[in-house]
Every structure is written in structure tokens, then in C-alpha cells.
Amino acid sequence: MHPILARPGRLAAYIAIWVPLGGLLAALLGLQGVLRWMEAVVVAVPLSISYGFLSLSAWYVTGGSPVDRVGPVRVGVTAVVASFLSSAVWLLIARGWMGLVGAVGAWADVPAAFRPAAPTLFGFGFLLYLLAMAVSYLAAAFAVSRDAERKGLELQVLAREAELRALRAQIDPHFLFNSLQSISALTTVDPPAARRMCLLLADFLRETLALGARERIPLSSELTLVRRFLAVEQVRFGHRLVVDIDATGAEVCEVPPLLLQPLVENAVTHGVAHMVDGGTVRIRAERRVASLVVTVDNPCDADRPSGGGTGLGLRNVRARLESAYGSEAFVQAEETGGRFVVRMELPVPAPDQSAGHPGGNGS
């Protein structure tokens, strides 16, 4: 759709521009002395407005040969040919208009007087059409850039939504239903424990949503979330699940939210849950000079049937680290000595830049 014809207001404003242009044309004709001022205005303003409508076609001409695709020569040739043709059409319109004007008794000599001004009219029309085309090209370029900007924003929003969806999907339905089952059991066995469990679960869910919406969070917040998750699972697994976390000196490091949670969830559901006697989920975070090293490890059943499901959570973490830090971060997972160990390293600002920590620590 033509951007000017699309809205009546725009069309009115556009036509209003052509009235002073008509005045300009009248001035040219008047200065040449071919017509009297009054006659010049009566002849030129309607002609100018008609040319305004004719020039609307420039939008389609420029649209047919976009600068970025057809090359400057063809654009130039197109512009000259189109301007020539439209100006020629304008001359025909002018001739028709003269016929009408000449029919009025007192103005019978106007057409004859006007005839020598035809080259002026042609040149004027030619230049105006070139101008209209230039404006069209500008308007198109402007629309394209605004479109690109809007698309960019849309993409950002989409990426964000996808991430949130992924985060929500990471909360395993098993975890929720099993937790509810535990609460259901506790309501008769140990009502205060049932209430504690409800609160733990609520805190965990609330924090997952709150943290997931942020760009970066301190490791300490992530660990708080992880501790809550493990506390809920400990109600379910009882003595089978032992937790051992040490992040001394690394708590202030900023990390993408919910980076550890899926790994810890894997450690429980694909590790400890498969051990008849359970085991320990061990989390270590250590700050190096310019990096943070985090390991999550858990016992695993050496002769479990193939096709465990740890892949998805790990892939997710890997993808998120890559999008956040590129090649500066990495994750690796390996099974050694009956334990499954996930180790990741990500860049953090050197300690002296942030708070002047003494570098490195023993544990």
C-alpha cells in the first residue's frame, strides 16, 4: 500500500505541499512575462496539484528498482526515463487544461500566451519528479531501518521468552509430583514437617521465577536456591541424600541464573536416586584469578541400563554458557570412580577489580 494514500490525513498534507509549489511555478511563468500574475496563478496551482497526484507514482517506480539491488546505473536511467515520461504526461494535462481555460471568453488568449512556457513547465516537472523519487527512496530506506530495528527487538523478546520457557521446562514435573506426594504423606505422619515442606517448595518455586528473570546473579543466590531444592529432595529421600557444599570465597561471583540448579537436579534424579543406599551430592566453587570453577559431582550406578537422561540438562547448561561467554567458558562431564563429575569454568572479573580480595584460597 502506498504510504501516502494509506491515510487521508497524509494525503491532505501531501497535496498542501504542492500548493506553494504551484505558486513557485506561477512565479516562474509570471517572471517570464508570458502571463499576467492572476492568470499564472490560475493556470499553475491546479496544474501543480495534478502533478502532485502524478508524482505519487514515484513510490512505485522506486519500489520497482530498489537501490540496494539494481545498481546505480539502472536507478539513474530509470529516474531520467520516469521523470521524462511523467513530465511529458504533465504537458499533455497542461494542454487539456489550457483548452478548458481558453474556453472562458475573457481568457481566450491565455493558451497561446502559455505555449512558449512549455519548456519551463517540462523542466520544472522533470526536476520535481526526480525530487519525488529521491524522497521515495529516503522514505523506503527509513522504513527498512525502522523495520530492522523492530525485528531486532522482536528477536530479543523471543530469545528471552525461549529462555524463560526453557527454565520453566527445567523444573522436572517428577520433582513437583513427588514433592506433593511427600507432603501428602507427611500430613498425617508429621504435620509440622508437611508445612515446612510446603514452605520450602513455595520458596524454591518463587526464587526460581524471580532469579530466572535476571541477567546475572551472585553465586550465593544460586546456591541458596540449590540448597532449597536439595532440602525438598532430602525430605523425599531421607538419609539417602547427603549434601556437601563449599563455595568459600566464590559467593560474590556473578553467574547466569539457574546455571547450577539443573546440574544439581540431575545429580539427584540420575545419580543419588539410582543408588539403593543413596550418596552425597558435592558442590565446589572456587575462584581463580579471572575465572570461577564449579564442580557438581554425585555417585552413579555403574551398571545402570543405558539411556539415562542427563543429556538435556547438561546440553542446556552448555548452550547457556556459550551464549553468555562464548568460548571463554566451558563445561565438561565425566564418569570416574563411580562418580559423575560436571566441571565448568567461566570468566569473572579479577578480584582486584571488584573488592580487592586476596587471590586464591586453599580449599
Next chain:
Amino acid sequence: MDTPLRIVIVDDEALARAVVREYAEADTSVEIVADCANGFEAVKAVSELKPDLVLLDVQMPKLDGFEVLELLGRDQHVIFITAYDQYALKAFEVHAVDYLLKPFSADRFQEAIARARERLRAKTLVPVDEVIRAAKPRTGPAGRVLIRDGANVHVLPVDKIDYVEAQDDYVAFKSEGKQYLKDQTLSAVEEALDPARFVRIHRSFILNVDRISKVELYAKDSRMAILRDGTRLPVSRAGYARLSQLL
């Protein structure tokens, strides 16, 4: 409601067992005969106590609910209990297997027990193989074979299998000089094992190709596979074709 329904509860989570226990104890027509924290205990308890019904959690360490069912066989009535498992639920629906979704109410529990009682009376059997096939989408060839020997469960890693022999209604897994019988068809075994390592060399034999020492022509169209330990197994013509394709 003459004799009480004797049930065994199997779940690795103590709290989950507590719920079932609570509901069952409130029902005088049900008697809990055992309460097991894993699949091995379950197989043992069921073998020794012969309950009418087993309430069986699907997700458990070492042996999951389906593996326990496979070991117990088609004569055992079960109600599966699961939190969330799309494949399992679909399989239960399709094959009309009773199940409970965690968390469940006392009413829902009663309903499941009543339905199980119906089935016990009607002697409706569970199509074990079909349920398991539908519930556990195969991710690859089996890495181990589970064999029930009375109250015990043997977990046999597939690379320890020398060969498998069909024996009447059973199949015999031969491993390190021992033999383990399982109530299964040789075709089902063939389907489960890795076709790159196990070949059906004969109507009655599946052979681990790593164990072959040589193949000798024995009579017209008839060959013998000689294993490293000296065992001689017949190889049919089709079996020989399959074997030479692999080697």
C-alpha cells in the same frame, strides 16, 4: 470380602510407602504382607510370600518397576504407582493396567484396589511384554539381562553371555560355565540384544560372536561353531549366512 487381599508395597521412598500403608491399613479387607524399598527385596518378598497384589513404584534404583514386573512374570497382579511418566501412562491406558498417580487420595486408592480385586477374580493377566515395550521406548540394545532364580535376581551384563539356548518354554543364558533360565522366547531375546554382537546361528541358539574360535563344515549344508572354550554349537544354513555377513 471373605479373605483379605494380601498386598506388597514397593517404593524406594519411605514417605511414599507410608501413604500406601496408611490407606491400606484403613481398609480391613487389605492385608500388608511386606513393604519393600527396592526391586530386589520386592522379587524376594513376592517369591516367598506370594501376595495377591503388588503396589509397584515405577522409578526405583537398580531395578525399576517394569523390570520388577518382567521378573515377576505375567501371573502377578500389580498396580503401578508413578509421579509422571508419559510413556508409562500411555502404556497403562492402552493395556488397561491399573495405576495410581502420585499424589493420590484414599478414594482413588480404594478404587484401584477394587478394580484389582475384579481382575483377580476374573483372572485377567497383564500382557507384560507389550506393556514394557510400550512403556519403555528403547534407547538402544540391552546392556544387561535380568534373571530371576527363585527369590534371587541375577543381573547378567550382556558381554558375559556366551550364548543363549532355547529350552522348551524357557531360554537358557550360558555364562562362565553357568546356566540361567528365563521365561522368555528366543525371538524376544534376539530382539533385545545388540545385533552387531549376537547372532541367531540356529533355530535354538543365539551366539555371542566374540566367543567364536572357528566354524567347521560338518555335513552337507550343516556347520558347527566351535567356541573358545571348546563348546560345539550347530549352525544352520541361514544362521551361517547371518554369521558370515557379520564377520
